[in-house]
Structures are given as structure tokens and as C-alpha cells.
Amino acid sequence: MSRIEIFGIEGIGEIVVGDDLASVIAAAAAGSTDTNLADGDVVVVTQKIVSKAEDRLVAIDPNDPLSHKPLVERESVRILRRRGDLIISETEHGFVCANAGIDLSNVERGWAALLPIDSDRSARRIRDGLRHRFGVDVAVIISDTFGRAWRRGVTDVAIGCAGVAGVVDLRGTPDALGREMQVTEVAIVDELAAAAELVMGKSTNIPVAVIRGVDASWLRDGSVADEIVRSPKEDLFR
């Protein structure tokens, strides 16, 4: 029977510039027999610790609550909407999100965390490190928290991945009544990111979660940039 398990990796301390996340994650996961990594696991890593390890922190004036706004403009290629202090923009990666993905929570006062330059590459680096140095063949997703059009509340989505499909294409797979299905391209990497958030929370200091038991057919080369980011040309809402 189809059964999936999701658990957080505890014991990951503050991440600083240059930290090797594969080593940090492997060590923390091995800290409990309950959380040892296994082949086929999907390891979901929050953007914040990736940005810290990759030196994507920028100093801002701690006494000016709007001091990160010039950064938002700099990190945006297109402003979609403004309301009050809120800016919804498109980043150079093609993500559409609030404040160009720049975020001040869980970052030391006086610093802002920018998005990683290439989160697919960040995911590949962690995946390769876990495989070559720790002998475990896992998929890796870098997740971040974005708002949506039309629906209230934020959800976690994938901004990078390695070893797992972005989109699973179910076009032409017969449905349960045996007829050919209509187009169904499921953004599996975003559903995995959302699922991981259920054990991470926002303030419990669990920046990494593991999803175990996913369909083996999803574990192939994948990319958020190539599969998930919708080009402005084919986007009806930009």
C-alpha cells in the first residue's frame, strides 16, 4: 500500500557562511536512529540555511524597517504589484513572490537573506555531497514560503531540486474508468515542499525534513527552473 512518512531532522544548529550542508545534514540525521537517511528519501531543505551557507546575506540598517526595500528593487526584474510596503515582483530566477524572496525572519538583526543564485545547483550540490561522501542516494528539494494569487495564506514551494521530478506528466495515463485522461501535469516537487512544511513549522528550528516512501518513478533528474517556472510568454497572469 502507498504510505509516506515525513519527519524533521533535529539538531541542526545555526548555519554560517561556508558550512557544508551535506555534512551538516548527514551528521544531524545520524544523530538519531529514527532519522538516518536512506536511499530513495526526499530531503527538503529550507532556503534560509542555503542562503546562509552560500553567503547570500546582506547588511541592512537594523533601525530602519524598510531598509531592505532597495534590495527588493535590485533583486527584481519586474514589479508586478505594489500595495503599501508590499511589493510583488518577478526575480531574475522567474519566481513571482513578495519582496523578491528577501526575508528577515530567522536571520540575525541587521541582515537580510537573499535567495540562492541557482537553487537547482544548490540542491545538486547537497545531493552529490550526500551521495559521494555519505553513500546515500537521495533527492533534494530547496523550499521557500510564497504567497499565491486568489488564495489567502502562504505555502511552501520548491525553488530548486535535484534527483526528483519537478512535474510528473500524467497525460494519456488511463484514468480509473479506463479512458484516456486529459492533460494532468502535477507539480510534484511543490507538493513535496508543502508536505515537508507540515513538520518544519516556522519557529521550531527544523530547517530540514525527510519524505520517505515516494513513488520511485518520480526520482529522476529534475529542475524547478526548467519545469516549474512559467515563462512570462505562456503566463496568463503577468
Place this chain on the structure above:
Amino acid sequence: MSRIEIFGIEGIGEIVVGDDLASVIAAAAAGSTDTNLADGDVVVVTQKIVSKAEDRLVAIDPNDPLSHKPLVERESVRILRRRGDLIISETEHGFVCANAGIDLSNVERGWAALLPIDSDRSARRIRDGLRHRFGVDVAVIISDTFGRAWRRGVTDVAIGCAGVAGVVDLRGTPDALGREMQVTEVAIVDELAAAAELVMGKSTNIPVAVIRGVDASWLRDGSVADEIVRSPKEDLFR
């Protein structure tokens, strides 16, 4: 440690008008000792079987691939975008989705399934049935598959819920560094719907999934209509 388990309920056959979904789900879950329902579980039910049980099927011309389009217009209060045969519209529930949520897959040829009239109420009915007649106190989510602006691929979201929060408000909860967090309203009900989809697939005939181990503080009265649907007035993208 925070650990969540997700499994599908197998053995649910074709649903017909008037079926009592609480009984159907309870019987199927009890069909295996692995899937017996327990207090605190979140039971995620796909819209399709709810629409069937609630007689939301409408006859269409099976030989005309566009015969459901007049239904889409009828079920929409506002057309947002058209491209070719695709219509993105707002339903009377306030959902923004393709084809007003009307769907032909996993429905007998010659029929189209409309969304339930009030999916929060549908969820409450299933929840109440499971509680009063089967003695188990679970939350219920009705899920459907929607596209998104800016990102390719569809994901499952909640269109109704009972016994679980739509949005969990983390405003003011101290972050891991002990400072007050910025606004973070997490659409937990959508993350749960997305997570459930990981075991349901689109063609495996598993229309119900159970999520076990969620944070007890999320299990309160909730509503997709009241908490998730963004009013056009406060929506920057309508």
C-alpha cells in the same frame, strides 16, 4: 519528534448519487488494520466522489469535446482569462480555477462533475457522520486539483474543510532567534491537501487519504470559504 504519516484508503468502489461517504470511508478504512481511522487523523477526500455522492453530475454530449463549455460559463461569476479552449474563471464560491472546476476525468463518458455547492458543509457532514456513527474524531478536507499563476503544473488544494484550521496564524510567534516574526499566515489546509495527493495519484483509484500526526493545535473549527478564499477586493491579481 515531529513525524507525520500519510496513507491511502483502498477498496472504495464507484460512488453513486446518495452514497453516504462517512459510511463508505469508515468501511473501507476498516478493511485493513493498517488503515483504521484514529482520533486526530485528517481525512482528505477528493472532490470527485463528493460531487458524485451529492448529485452534481450533469449530462453532456459525449461526442462534442466542448459540450461542457456552456456549463463553465454558467458556473462562473467572472471570466478572468481565455486562451483557446481554456477558461480561467471565478466560481460562485470564489475559487479561481480552470473551467470553473468542472472536470470530465474519472467521470462516466457523457457526464461532467460540477464542484459541490458548499464544500465546507460537505466536509462537516462527513466529519459528523464519522464522529457520531463511527465514534472517531477526525478532521475532513475536500480537495481538488487547481493550476496556479506563475508556476507550471497543478497541485491539490482544499476546497472545503471541517475540524481543521484553514490558516494557521504565526504572527508574533518568536522565530528561532527569539525575535518577533513578521506576518506568517500558513495555509495549512492547502499544504495538507497537497501532501495527501502524494499517495492518491490521479489514476490509482484512491480517492481518500489519511494524514496522521499533525499538530493538535491545528485541529479546530475551520473553513476554506472564510479563511482561504481571498475576496476580490483584497486580491492584487483579479
